[in-house]
Amino acid sequence: MRGISIGMDVADIDTPALCLDIEAVEANIKRMADYARDRSVRLRPHAKTHKSPALAHMQLEAGAVGITCAKLGEAEVMAAAGIKDILIANQIIGAPKIARLVNLAAYTRVMVAVDDAANVADLDAAAGVKGVRLRILIEVDIGMNRCGAAPGQPVLDLAREIVASPGLRFEGVMGYEGHTIFLEDVNERMERTEAAMQLLTDSAELLRREGIPVEIVSAGGTGTYFITGAHPGITELQVGSYITMDSQYGGLERIDFAYGLTLRASVISTRGDDLAITDAGLKAVTRDFGLPLAIDPPGWQLTALAEEHGFLSRTDGPRLRPGDKVTIVPNHGCTTINLHDNYCVIRRGVLEAVWPVAARGRTY
Ligand SMILES: Cc1ncc(COP(=O)(O)O)c(C=O)c1O
Structure with a gap:
């Protein structure tokens, strides 16, 4: 990155800069790994959030069995960085991508989600030509109404197709409870998540009863x-x-992980004492769920984002002048990270490393 050097003070990093508080990140990695270990559930963190092989390797070192990716392109980046067990939690459709998938499967352990019999046939044919055995999970729609086969009989029908396909190895089922993750009422969150999980585990049980092992x-x-x-x-x-x-x-x-991701921005203009304009707009931080949170200095609120400008309103904070720095917590980490080439890795206020967001833009 231009204008920065390892060991510099975070306050001197030019903006906008996407920063990782690496101690918070390490604590979050450990906390989830400890939870999984205590519960005897395996952990396969979704790398679509961070898109960074360095962070994926940290998760694996802490005990994860592999990683999850949203896209084939992300999986290719992770595999090239030495990650050996990857679930692509999405459907891979169409000849060009299926050809890439079987090539990837030839040199790393890759697993892919399916919800459609024609796609199963296409994957089987391509695996046969390449001479690989593709590992398959059936995605089950557990209430989010996104991808996935309907629970129960449709999952069984699809599993039978997979088991009968010589190029494929049936590994099990997956689902995503995207419709319950943000429910504020924790009792409602628990109730609706339990119901979603029951659809998934009942489908797995149905397959087992029919003689199909579900790992x-x-x-x-x-x-x-x-x-x-x-x-x-x-x-x-x-x-x-x-x-x-x-x-x-x-x-x-009940979600007690630490803020490990911030965006540092600079004030570039002020209007009186109560309005400050920053250099970080929608091209530096997203607002797909809501506006980001200004945390430093205290007493300022982010009220709007334009393409290249952020609008800060003073509640009771100190007066800001052009050149002053502000720290913002993104409202949605996954989409904000994807806007940046690099992370500035900060430990105790000092720049420790610069890590590329290596799978940035891998939407294909
Ligand atoms: C299929 C799937 N699994 C897991 C996740 C991870 O969810 P979160 O970022 O809430 O931990 C996502 C997020 O969108 C997802 O789409």
Whole structure:
């Protein structure tokens, strides 16, 4: 990165800069790994949050069995960085991507989600040509109404297709409770997550009763990990956001991970004492769930984002002048991280390293 050198004070880093408080990140990694170990549930963190092989390796060192990716392109980046066990928790459709998938499977352990019989046939054919055996999970729609086969009989029908396909190895089922992760009422969150998990584990049981072994039953989001991870029959957690956290998850009851991700911005203009404009707008921080949280200096609130400008309003903070720095917690870490080339890795106020967001933009 231009204008920065290892060992410099965080206050001197030019802005906008995406920063990792590495001690908070380390604590979050350990906390989730300890939870999984105590519960005897395997951990396969979702790398779509951080998109960084360095962070993925830290999660593996702490005990994760592998990682999860959203996209084939992310998986390719992670595999190239030496990560050996990867779930792509999405459907890989169409000849060009299926060709890449079987190539990837030829040199690393990769597993992919399916919810459609025609896709199963395409994957089987491509695996046969390449001479690999592709590992498959069936994605089950457990209430989010996104991808996934309907629970019960449709899952069994699809599992039979997979088991009959010589190029494929059926590993199990996955689901994602995206409709419950942000529920503020913790009792409602627990009730609805339990119901979603029951759909998933009942489907797994149905397959077992029909003689189809189910090794993996994977689910979990940061807002629900303690519910999903404790549900009988769930074998793996595919949680993502906990590693960096964001202000959307920050206020949620029972979610006690630390803020590890901040955006540092500079004031570039002021209007009187109560309005300050920063150099970090929508191209530096996203607002898909809501506005980010200004935390330093205290007494200022982010009220709007334009393309290249952030608008701060004073509540009772100190007066800001052009050149002053502000610290913002992104409202959604996953989409904000994807806007940046690098992380500034900060330990106790000092720049320790610069890590590339290596899978940035890998939406394909
Ligand atoms: C399929 C799937 N699994 C797991 C996750 C991780 O969720 P979170 O970031 O809430 O931990 C996501 C997030 O979107 C997801 O889409």
